[in-house]
Amino acid sequence: MAQLYARDVSLLRPPGQGDLLQVLWCPYDHDEFPKPSTALFWRSAAEVGEVLAVPPEPFEVDWEGYVPGPCLLAPEAVTEYPDSLDLSPQMRLMVNDPSRWQAAGGALDAPYADYPRGFYDAELAKAPGWKAGGWPPWGRTDPYPRFCAVCEARMMPLLTITSVEWDRGTHGWVPYEDRACALAGTRVPGRRAAQPTGVEVGSTDNMQLYVCPASPEHPHTDLIQ
Numbered sequence: 001m002a003q004l005y006a007r008d009v010s011l012l013r014p015p016g017q018g019d020l021l022q023v024l025w026c027p028y029d030h031d032e033f034p035k036p037s038t039a040l041f042w043r044s045a046a047e048v049g050e051v052l053a054v055p056p057e058p059f060e061v062d063w064e065g066y067v068p069g070p071c072l073l074a075p076e077a078v079t080e081y082p083d084s085l086d087l088s089p090q091m092r093l094m095v096n097d098p099s100r101w102q103a104a105g106g107a108l109d110a111p112y113a114d115y116p117r118g119f120y121d122a123e124l125a126k127a128p129g130w131k132a133g134g135w136p137p138w139g140r141t142d143p144y145p146r147f148c149a150v151c152e153a154r155m156m157p158l159l160t161i162t163s164v165e166w167d168r169g170t171h172g173w174v175p176y177e178d179r180a181c182a183l184a185g186t187r188v189p190g191r192r193a194a195q196p197t198g199v200e201v202g203s204t205d206n207m208q209l210y211v212c213p214a215s216p217e218h219p220h221t222d223l224i225q
Contacts, residue, residue: 001025001068002068002073002130002161003020003021003022003023004020004073005020005021005045006018006019008075009075011133013213014042014216016042017044018042018043020042020043020044020045022040022041022043023039023159024039024041025037025038025039025066026038027058027066029062029063034062034063034202035202035207035224038220040209040211055070064198065163065198065199065200066199068197068198069197069198071197073130075132076175081120081125081126081135082125082135083121083126084121084125085138085142085143086136086138095117096115098113098116101116101119122169122172123170127173128162128166128167128170129162129164129165129173130160130162130165130197131159132159133156133157133158136160136225137160137206137225138225140205146210148218149218149219149221150212150215150218151218153212154213155210155212155220155221156210156212156213157209158209158210158211159208159209161201161207162199162206163195163199163200163202163204163206164194164204166194167194182194206224206225207222207223207225208223208224208225209221210222210223
């Protein structure tokens with residue numbers, strides 16, 4: 001489903017000689033909430049043999065959005081801030097105070113003039129789209145920590161799998177290379193420009209994978225948002 005190289009993603013902590021993380025999932029719904037079951041495999045890139053030109057497709061799936069279209073990742077480091085729900089009550093009040101933005105020399109767009117917190121969440125916090133690490137995009141639930149089932153360490157976001165890379169409220173995050181397509185609503189074969197992978201989780205939700213910071217060998221967990 002996805003491959004991440006340690007050379008491209010500095011937050012990865014591979015065990016032993018591993019430097020390639022393969023993220024796989026089953027294209028069937030699992031558990032009480034409709035979502036694929038995921039598995040993480042660490043490998044050595046030097047030991048990977050011939051790569052198939054055409055990846056095999058599953059014989060049957062629960063939902064076509066569980067079968068990713070071939071995509072080449074171009075990792076890019078971005079600066080993002082926590083969702084306003086992750087801020088302290090005092091910081092949340094500051095973010096929602098228009099005078100704070102004026103004092104900082106920032107001009108709010110008209111739609112956000114009466115609701116600066118919306119501007120913060122859409123343009124500055126939790127970058128949308130597929131990403132490694134970063135801040136989680138809350139929405140279905142308020143923030144709550146995830147803890148390792150083995151050592152009880154607080155788990156960290158590893159990968160966010162999204163249904164769309166951007167929407168009308170997050171155009172500011174569209175990569176420069178894709179902005180013309182975003183404005184024109186251009187489609188790639190069979191998909192919108194905002195859905196280059198063709199993946200759709202839940203009702204256009206996000207699926208987050210969390211890992212233990214103490215050991216990459218401890219079981220991971222996931223969360224739909």
